Amino acid sequence: MGELLLLALFFPLITGLLSMFQNKVVTIKSLNLVGSSMTSSVLAVIVFRISTQGAFLNGLLYVDSLSAVLLTVVAALGLTSMVFSLSYMEKELVEGHITIKMLQRYYGLFNVFIFTMISVLVVENLGLMWVAVEATTLASALLVAFYFNQSALEAAWKYVMVCTVGICLALLGTILLYYAQVNVVGINVQALSWLELKTIASKLDPTITKLAFIFILIGYGTKAGLAPMHTWLPDAHSQAPSPISGLLSGALLSCAIYAIVRNLIVVQAVLNHEFLQYLLIGLALFSIGIAIPFILVQHDIKRLLAYSSVEHMGIVLLGIGISTPLAIYGALLHVINHAIAKSTLFYLAGIITQEYKTKHIMRIRGLIRTMPLVGTLFIISILAITGTPPFSLFISKFTIIWASFNDGRFWLGAGVLFLLAGIFAGMMYYCLEMVFGNPGHNISVGKVGKPALWSIFFSIGLMIVTGLYVPFWLHTLLIKAASVIMGGE
């Protein structure tokens, strides 16, 4: 098992390194396809072994059902995003937007980015987790700035500055938590290990722990795109190449939520439960609410999707905030579903912007006539992301709201339903305009690459299958992960 974890960390690194030195497009493509499939298969084996054998600890590496849920996300998105990149980036190359040097850099950074996300999920230490989360920012910053034009530079600057400042606050919180730990057990080798912290949690000083958690929540919350710290998110998501937007939105935000949850598991033993619930639910409602005006009045297709990510992170945090086993189950399922649906939408947006050569919603019209297949898939994915049955997001949103009613929070559930209706209206309005509007002038459309379509079909298939039936292994994994968050083993 330890070897598998090291392999999962090793494959992306070596693939990224080798990609930097290949001059042929075909070699780069096949190398990355092989590397990415190997990484994802190793991750799949790890998830399978965790779901059958339970948690694994070896020195600084640790994986349990909670990390396994997130590793599933990284495995799925790493593969779909890579497969989509193959045809997307080749088209960019053929059309002369990028050079072969930039292609090497793209695949190099892509793999380092995957590596850093896996590291966040497999370390058993709050300090090292901080290092890994900061590393995800740095690896993805140059991908956001990939085209190095004015907008991309602006987005990347904002991204690095806002996230690094945010994450510095998380470091301050982590140091405070360490201070609380040192006051209980003294300086020892188990520094900031969360298994250790969990066993001594009840002895931690409540005042310092509270202060520490607030800093940590603000810090990682910035990274997770929770309002009001979300300002970097729409810029970075709209400027990055589309496969990267998918990864940022689906996998990276989920990793940041994971970092919050790991800290939450430690501090919930000593902090007042009501305080934590108010804090998390308040932040969640604010994130869902703030997305609405930006979704209702939006001019950029990728920013539309980015604001929807802010909303979905709010929904996930809502589930964690309600903190009944059912709500947490829903939240974890929603992490997976959102990751798959949102990345698919970003891939589709990538195809659309490549053909229409604009991100402006006003200028994208008549998809159903110009690109019938892409248009249909786009409608399907928008229906999925807004939580319409039979797609999996319906199940997870329904579970979270059901849990809220079950917990006696009638107004909370009703209010969230109301907000979701607003978001549905906004997303559907723009979607229908883009798909069925009148194209006006003739748009010459090229052929969509096969790999791109495969990865989109694969994701949509997953959404429909898990919408109708949650596989048994996933179901047990989610139940175990929910009990980990509740403070169990």
Place this chain on the structure above:
Amino acid sequence: MNFLIIILLVTSLLLTRVSRLKTAVTIILIQSFMVALACGIDGLEAGAVHMYVAAILTAVIKVGLIPYALLNIVEKLQYEREDHPILNVNSSSVTACIAIVLAYGLIDQALPGANSRDALATALAMTLIGLLIIMTRRQAIMQIVGLITMENGIYLVGLSATKGLPLIIEMGIFFDVLVAVVVLVILTHRLKLSGMSTDISRLKKLKG
């Protein structure tokens, strides 16, 4: 120790007043050197080997590599100055002084009777002043300087509260800081290359 703390506060206050980028980088070099010294002295008192390593790493990365990279790019930005910060220099200095008072108040509230009260308050004040510089300065280089001040402050919090973090975590943090500055320098360089000013406040294409 007290001497170091005073110099650290003075450097942070001076940062609110500079307009030449090169001066700012020199100040941050001195500040980082003091942080390395503080780490070394603490290690000497505690007799802890891992703190020597941390001190050496601070010296190499924050006194050596980072200022080198920054001075390198500043050479190329001859016409860029921080002339009209969003908050003017006098108000910035006053705000920084308020931040120092606030830091003392916070430390007395949160950690009453901590034996390194002055060091903790200074560290927190540096964090706040770093944040102030990031928020109120237009030049890319000044924002990087603010970020390093903030990071130095947080590092000092760890040093005075818990004698630093375990070495492996600290090495990770140093590496991250180094890469963060390299990434920001690359972005600044690209801004310059594409013929734009490195005045960040002029970048406002992305909205809504």
